Amino acid sequence: MTGPAPQAGAGPAPAAGARTRRPGGRWIQDWDPEDERFWAEKGERIARRNLAFSILSEHIGFSIWTLWSVLVLFMGPEYGIDAAGKFFLVSVATLVGAIVRVPYTFAVARFGGRNWTVVSAAMLLLPTAAAWIVMEPGTSYTTFLLVAVLTGVGGGNFASSMTNINSFFPLRKKGWALGLNAGGGNIGVPVIQLAGLLVIATAGDGSPRVLLAVYAPLIVLAAVLAWRHMDNLETVTNDTGAARESVRDGHTWIMSFLYIGTFGSFIGYSFAFGLVLQNQFDRTPLQAASITFLGPLLGSLIRPVGGALADRFGGARITLYTFCGMAAATGVVILASGSESLPVFLVGFIALFVLTGLGNGSTYKMIPGIYHAKAHALGLTGEAAAAYGRRLSGAAIGLIGAVGALGGLGINLAFRQSFLSTGTGTAAFVSFLAFYVACCVVTWVVYLRGTGTGRPQDGGTADTGGQRAQPAYAGV
Template structure:
């Protein structure tokens, strides 16, 4: 336990050193990075569960107010991903992971206090929801850190596992919420937060004992400026809005959409909350697991092809939601069971496909810069460092921009319910976006190989590499 946590010489592409022990170091850091990011995601999505414990008769908040809470948490989490991108390179992966776990005690304790004092205005809840966004920033720092630990040939798997394990924090907090509702009812949400106070302590201590800092890993502002001048940055960011934006946006909204429709079918608020919680965790769970497989499939057949297939099928998922919403809107009386089935099938399909797309898009990032690095007049060590730095910067930037898609999802649903009382208009917006994303992916990454920028490794083509 008294070992140094500073690694002064790290080259993941050195196969001999990797097999001699570096892979164990990388995997140890990956494990604790996943744990810390997982809990961070849970805190970030905490209010997707808390709104199920907040009946309007007690707290006085409408459905649109609750969508606003989700949008606020998502927005702050997205914005924090940009500075968090530089954090591990500046302060060290171990040091920042400890800090990012400890600081989440603030919104967790704040949530307990607010829910114990119903009758307060909306703004304190919005402030607390914004602070849970600190957990959303963890994704960028965790991903850039793990990107530096693993060799190019394993990045698709490592990044997908890290991100997928983090994403699992969303269904996990919803599952904890379900267990609390089932055990003690919908008036004692404090137990959800109490569980996470313990888990945050575990994450902080585990990071302190088992993680490491890389001395020579840097992401400079000049690197970020170079990344922003790269056209692929903006294409990848738009694609990630469609994949991760859908995942995190639906994660915040799914339970509330179900609750609204269960109430419309004639159930009491308490029963609607319980039934919504029983289903809501399933979508984020499947989306998190599918992310890992999206990265692995992309390693074999190319990220562009997998991303295109995901978006094409997401159009189908949005179509199912549209059909269910229109059918329910034209039915008199309580919402029919067919509408609920359509919502569940459509959302679960979108969760799975967005998870696959998350993994495939992130596989494309290091591949693009690895391919581009061969055109540089640099030594092999400098070429690899350039590729890692550019990839790390784009991973953080893309994570921030992609999360803004979650803000759009919640605002679109909020406005749709305000204007028409249904989610139909929002579903139209989602379907149109997926069509546009499919066309963009096909045009840039599938229709033709990545434009040649220099010599690639023997036997590799631009398309296969990306």
């Protein structure tokens, strides 16, 4: 993963655009955002500029990653692809998007944040152009699968963008910056669905190339703006030792499991919502498209609220309440699915989206807090504890994000099997309910049991009535 490399006597950074020995674009040699004077004089201005153009690139990356959630709405009976085949198409895009998050995480340190943003944005032209070529009846299913593979590159933009922005901001500003970066990217999902709705409403469901023609120039614009206005940080390096250590740490895999439940659900439902409406409730492409954007939009907008609630009440506590709510909402969806009540189904499904957004914010907030608490448990204090927490959480975030995204694959495969076997999504929702209950249990057992009723401080210990104290993670 990446993190600021230690510097001896780091002083104020050169103006943005300063070049060093490394080739390939604008490099800032010294970067010390924790120095309040440096931050006030020039650091904040540079960091905010990079954040703005990073959000733009990540936003379009999310849109292209979820492109097939919209294109399948254009694929009528003349394409000869059933519901199971369409769910498998979006599953392939989800899988590739999750896998490429790992190399994208390390690419920032290898090539530079600005340089990689330009490259990763330009790469989005490949799936867009390929979809333009193949989107017509008569194209083989294998060809559609190959194009879905290409769209997966958009899923990697999130990992590289978050890694890059994490290095620009001081610890006291990271929550705000990362929340804004993530939320701005997530909104790319409902935006492309709204764009698809507009195309279907105006040009008809036989004109998918209109949607692609809209996004091609936006991709070029994002790459050009990143090239002209972003910077690389010379001080960002790949810490392979921290990456290995995070892989061996149990909390990395526990949080990956919980992130499957929050972000995995968000991205999986974003891909599947329109298909479920079409195949279970017989909605037309226009009717489905007029609803599908609402859930991802609300889930994206509320993500920063989840982080803010976690700041106030503790990430583990908000995550537990979120999973309890998701289990209840899934129960509503199961009842509505069985009774074929579309209004009740929509209420339950959109509630799921809102709760996944809250959970995305709270689980992401937990990660640095957990490793900060572990530092205190090891006897570290002050800056040493903060540095340990930053190093391990930075390494874990990329892996957790990649594994969490695989939850979207699981959701779409579950829907595929459910529709293939029973013609409805009810069986899939039952399996989701069981998973959310498991997430509730894991969150309570690992991060809340023994913490008492009060809110413990980060990294503290809980009073367990004379028994051996457990780490108090409710405040992380």
